[in-house]
Amino acid sequence: MCILSMMKISDWLKDSLAMGCKLSRLCSCCFVTQKNGLVAESDVVGTSQASDLPSFRDYTIDQLKTATSGFAVENIVSEHGEKSPNVVYKGKLQNQRWVAIKRFNRSAWPDSRQFLEEASAVGQLRNPRLANLLGCCCEGGERLLVAEFMPHETLAKHLFHWETQPMKWAMRLRVALYLAEALEYCTSKGRALYHDLNAYRIVFDDDANPRLSCFGLMKNSRDGRSYSTNLAFTPPEYLTTGRVTPESVIYSFGTLLLDLLSGKHIPPSQALDLIRDRNLQLLTDSCLEGQFSSVDRTEFVWLASRCLQEDPRERPNPRSLATALISLQKKTMAPSHVLMGIQQGGNVAPLTRLGDACIRMDLTAVHEILENLAYKDDEGAATELSFHVWTKQMQDTLNAKKKGDVAFRHKEFKTAIDYYTQFIDVGTMVSPTVYARRSLSHLMNDMPQEALNDAVQTQVISPVWHIAKYLQAVSLYALGREKEAQIAVKEGSVLEEKKHVT
Template sequence: MPLTMLRTATSGFAVENIVSEHGEKAPNVVYKGKLENQRRIAVKRFNRAAWPDSRQFLEEAKTVGQLRSPRLANLLGCCSEGDERLLVAEFMPHETLAKHLFHCKLVNKITFSIELTGGHSSKKAWIFFAILETGETQPMKWAMRLRVALYLAEALEYCTSKGRALYHDLNAYRIVFGDDANPRLSCFGLMKNSRDGKRRVTPESVIYSFGTLLLDLLSGKHIPPSHALDLIRDRNLQMLTDSCLEGQFSNDDGTELVRLASRCLQYEPRERPNPRSLVTALIPLQKETEVPSHVLMGIPQGGSAMPLTPLGEACLRRDLTFIHEILEKLGYKDDEGAATEDTLNSKKKGDSAFRHKDFKAAIDFYTQFIEVGTMVSPTVFARRSLSHLMNETPQEALNDAVQAQVISPIWHIASYLQAAALFALGRENEAQIALREGSVLEEKQNAS
């Protein structure tokens, strides 16, 4: 994928699009992004020392990209230009296993825009404040923890069957949850990284890491394997078990999971089980198999994550007249650049046509304004987007809505217009995602 495409998709690798947790377990940064076709992606940007040989990087990425499984967050593409080495994967919106198991607090970013003006130029500075909320996350249910263990084992079995038995830094940060809240193993760990050669990875060491993950799932925290083995030898199951799980499973189930973990943590690598035997051992332990993952996780599915506002409802029911009224009331926001008399004249004519619902004329005048290129206006793109929807040209409407979001990434109107265009194009699932994003952005705006 071209570097310019990925820069655009991530708003120039903006800080607000970083989704990876930092630290020793996550030495490289992962960004969320959105392509022009509205597909959401995760972009991993390696540090410069990770892949000095671009040919080796491309060969590795090609091999990993050939893997396709519902148990993986699959690789979609890569980029190698100059010193840049980037991987592009399916975006998983519901965070990592580490987030759900270990993090008791939620962190939200609220963005404030400050206009700094000096001389004849102006530019924006973005200040980001992280605010710790007081509410605790919902503890993961026992049935879901068992499902995570099984799906992870199935992912490792699939990779092994395709000749990719090595997985680097297998840990709770590498397990992510998709739109349906099903757990998936990140494809990023199938690639080598800058620390290869310092620590040898073998199929047996991957199984050892799997054993530590089983203990993470049981305890709800990361217990060092040496300490865990002491507890296992002392048959101290209570010290190994998350207190939030009280009453959710029998002693036999807990004992069986601990037994499986201890097999994975055997000192002699040859005594550890292989992925296929892990799958065989975990299948009988599964609980509530008929319950979807999003229900077990308490994640809303098939609609907005919160009650829709009147504008969100209008997008859902395709009420373009109501959206037109909202855009009329909002006026203009975030215009940048110097205006000439011609550009202002085109915009005024476009606004007049838009106000009087002459949408074909509005498209023509707004196009004249945009093509001059001396000003950048998310509002003009938004109004032309709605005009295209009124003229039954939804693909053009979607393109304009995307441009509005590129200019103003946190403007909820841009997401809502994308949802309306996607609904018109019959792309229901993507439309629902855009609708949810619009709701989240609108709620944040109202809160601030």
Template sequence: MGCCCSNLTACCCANLTACCCSNLIACCWGSGQNKSISQAHDAENVEKSEVDDLPLFCEYSIETLKMATSGFAVENIVSEHGEKAPNVVYKGKLENQRLIAVKRFNRSAWPDAQQFLEEAKAVGQLRNNRLTNLLGCCCEGDERLLVAEFMPNDTLAKHLFHWETQPMQWAMRLRVALHIAQALEYCTSKGRALYHDLNAYRIVFDDEGNPKLSCFGLMKNSRDGKSYSTNLAFTPPEYLRTGRVTPESVIYSFGTLLLDLLSGKHIPPSHAVDLIRDRNIQMLTDSCLEGQFSNDDGTELVRLASRCLEYEPRERPNPKSLVAALIPLQRETEVPSPILMGLQNASEALPLSPFGEACLRMDLTAIHEILEKTGYEDDEGAAELSFQMWTDQLQETINSKKKGDAAFRHNDFKAAIECYTQFIDVGTMVSPTVYARRSLSYLMSDLPQEALSDALQAQVISPVWHIASYLQAAALLALGKKNEAQTPLKEGSVLESQRNNVT
């Protein structure tokens, strides 16, 4: 199974000597590669069955998504694309603790609200575990937003081009190729064969390290957008001629993706073809992969990429044949993705702090003591919403908070709720710690739903404040939602760890 690059070069170039860019199929694709493929394909189809546990596509209100993303806080931005018409993706969390990715388009990107809604609903009908499924959208006024499953383990581009601890293993690269080919096959079978600008940034990894194709690329392009990035070196030749995306264009982009996986670099297809033609496969292969794959496997991946990059669209394979070609190449299929990705410790929860432990135990007395000791140190940066210095209204607001603090200190939680509510309703200032204290006061008064609402509001004001997450967990536990409480518990632990590392 060992591979040396010189052997791979000799193996590939013996067949590719006479290659030219427009006629790679004859050189790069041999017979005898279809043994047991149909049986293996059937087994894979069972594994990639449609997802059953996701909610139906729905329309979200802008207020719900503002709450979920802490008011579209910069702390929750996970990606930004485009300079003239930026599309920003935010991490969010719904009240039921489901993590979401919210893509917010520039106001002019989709001028036709009905077109946007119809397109989103069409993509939202797809449900497959090879996709990041579209859960809903928002189309209020000038707002155009898409809501999808959140994938916490970054993009393929990050793991392939910008890795920090270890390069992606060969077996995982093959798994990525197969899963994305299966995603394209599924979409094609559902009448959604067009995918816009398939690249390493469109592939993301879930909490178990499994690769998935982003649903955002399935949306037809908006008026101000482009189907491909401005880098013409990676654009299908027919798109340059016509400006239209076809199913064959998607296969061309899949070919560039295979080159990325093979090389660990974003190599322009024309340059890759030159390397193949000049018998310089060694320059095309990621040196980090030495010894991880056989000559035959390397040759087959080069051949498959070459077929996808045919100049004539009709000579490229379809998604079904891509899947059939990739199944026999899979290696270490019994090894879970987290291990191949080096994420085997990712699911291990960080040790909880005393506050986290108190929330897990529902020890309200301990939570109260810690909040008292903390005081208002986490109100740094709390916003003043209006300039009312030294006015009677401001003084009255401050007095309400002082009375609430005194009541909170002396365990008079009913009075604390009343005073903190007066402070909050005036709206002169916002304070995450006041919401936290009122949240605990609600818990002490056996009002867990109100406690949850306040804990969520504290996170809206301060998106990276760990105590807000911990209090959400306590409220969910009080509501009997033990499973849902695990998400904010883990989130609070991570945020607190990050906070401690900074300080």
């Protein structure tokens, strides 16, 4: 696409942001090109979380053979498999640390000194946004890198080939931000070049936080010229110069933003055509419906289009990318493993739909489940109420409940809180479902402590009702009390299983 067309796309996206009122997040003054010099290290990303890592060191080939059981096929973790020129293995060192070991083919690094210099330079980086390089091996024709092992696979796996649940919009935004912060840190340390940035280069750690693989910071061929074999995703300037530049990395970042929005690996030219035709719906993953506003999507698309500018000088730098993405973040208090539906230090939790919705803090799904459940678990409370309708006070109380139910069904949660409070305050009738619905309504209005109080009261009324425990869990997650929330999820799962058995 020509520069003029790109300018038209950017102009349209700017106009779509309500006369620029939202553009303060992504103002044009923020987009300074890399040619203005290296950016400073972000205040957001510290190195404290990476400070406990050992210093970069040399490993022997025997140590790495032992760690990988002789480079056994079953220890291969790279998507490209056994026949790929450069294979990544999972290994366990003598000190019991799990590591990822990348073994290059013998022609990749004929100059051992160049390999050691490159590895040592990358090995000095230490940052929680990176899967950091711990060491290397250079013996005979062997060239290997040793890095932190990330147990929860790659972005490509979770985005394109998910099995249990699609990645939530809040998590996709977090991936984009953490990646921008990783690039900002590397740039500040003089390592602005990253080779073939793509969804396979982003991996997830024990806490399911996304990290940028350090392997891409190394040149991966004799002259550092290799890039994506798919020309549709290659930066335009690379096709003419054959060289990777800092601006080339930003172009690849733009393709990743498109991946995150669409849930597919769409060629930039095709995506830009959709943007130019204002057909953002076709560009958006259908699994994301209802998870963001049209303004947020437009801002995200505009940011991607800036990264994909034909002229490299018009692309933003990592610092401005991070600044823009911070303002777009959602559910910032939710841990990554909760958003991903992954148990900390474990596998995907075997939960029911309700338990899964709570652990992901998917309040929309919880609302749907509670609405469909109605008052089936009130253990005869509704029948008991019918005997008292002859008094005016009881009639008013029932009317308050009915109006609360209507508001709850139509997602008018503030109104629902008011009517349910009227019903509860009378004190003549008790309904665990009303408390549960008011608890969720409090959560929908960003009132987690009030939601927790109602969830606890729900359990007091109905001690074995699993929904009470699940609502406590999601309230505790919202309050940042993660360990207590995990316990509540397990207890809710046990109660739910017992109910189904009986």
